[in-house]
Amino acid sequence: MARIILLAAGISGALAVALGAMGAHALRDVLDIASMDIYTKAASYHLSHTLALFGVGLLALSRPSRTVQMAAIAFGSGIVLFSGSLYAFALTGVRALGMITPFGGIAFIMGWLLVAKAAWRIGKVPVILNGEKRNEE
Numbered sequence: 001m002a003r004i005i006l007l008a009a010g011i012s013g014a015l016a017v018a019l020g021a022m023g024a025h026a027l028r029d030v031l032d033i034a035s036m037d038i039y040t041k042a043a044s045y046h047l048s049h050t051l052a053l054f055g056v057g058l059l060a061l062s063r064p065s066r067t068v069q070m071a072a073i074a075f076g077s078g079i080v081l082f083s084g085s086l087y088a089f090a091l092t093g094v095r096a097l098g099m100i101t102p103f104g105g106i107a108f109i110m111g112w113l114l115v116a117k118a119a120w121r122i123g124k125v126p127v128i129l130n131g132e133k134r135n136e137e
Contacts, residue, residue, distance in 0.1 A: 001064050005057035005072045009050055012079060016047040019087065027091075035090045042086035049075050049083075049108060052115070059118060067121065071114035078107035 020043040023036070031039060053075040060068045082104025089097040 001069055001072075002057055002060035005053065005060050005069075008072070008076055009054035009057050012050040012053060012076070013047070016043060016050050019043055020047065031090060035093070038086050039090035042083040042090065045086075045108070046079055046083035049079050049111070052111060053079070056111075056115065059115075063118065063122065065118060065121070067114050067118045071111050071118065074107045074111035074114060078104045078111060080104070081107055 023031075023039045023043055027039065028036065053072060056068060056072045056075060060072070082101055085097045085100035085104060088094070089101075
């Protein structure tokens with residue numbers, strides 16, 4: 001699980017940097033100010049939640065669980081739905097794409113709540129290391 005999450009974070013991070021650079025250089029003379037603001041917001045949320053996905057991948061290395069896996073899915077879905085719809089809206093001007101964005105925001109919120117749940121469970125759920133069952137503090 002951790003390997004897949006970290007792989008997804010790496011690819012998403014590379015995409016975030018590439019799309020951000022494209023916006024800063026290739027699109028600055030193409031998009032109007034409002035569209036550029038939308039594009040910038042998409043890039044900002046894309047990169048910040050890629051870092052969250054990376055953190056979840058690191059958490060999955062030491063504390064793999066269904067909750068951690070669901071947090072990764074939520075962050076990945078949020079990146080696609082929130083940032084993806086904003087990128088598309090900024091580039092096309094199709095206002096209907098804005099109806100998708102809140103679902104991405106909800107996915108981001110769910111991801112953060114699942115991270116909080118996983119953190120809450122540290123110390124409460126036994127961990128098995130080298131065949132030995134113990135609670136982590």
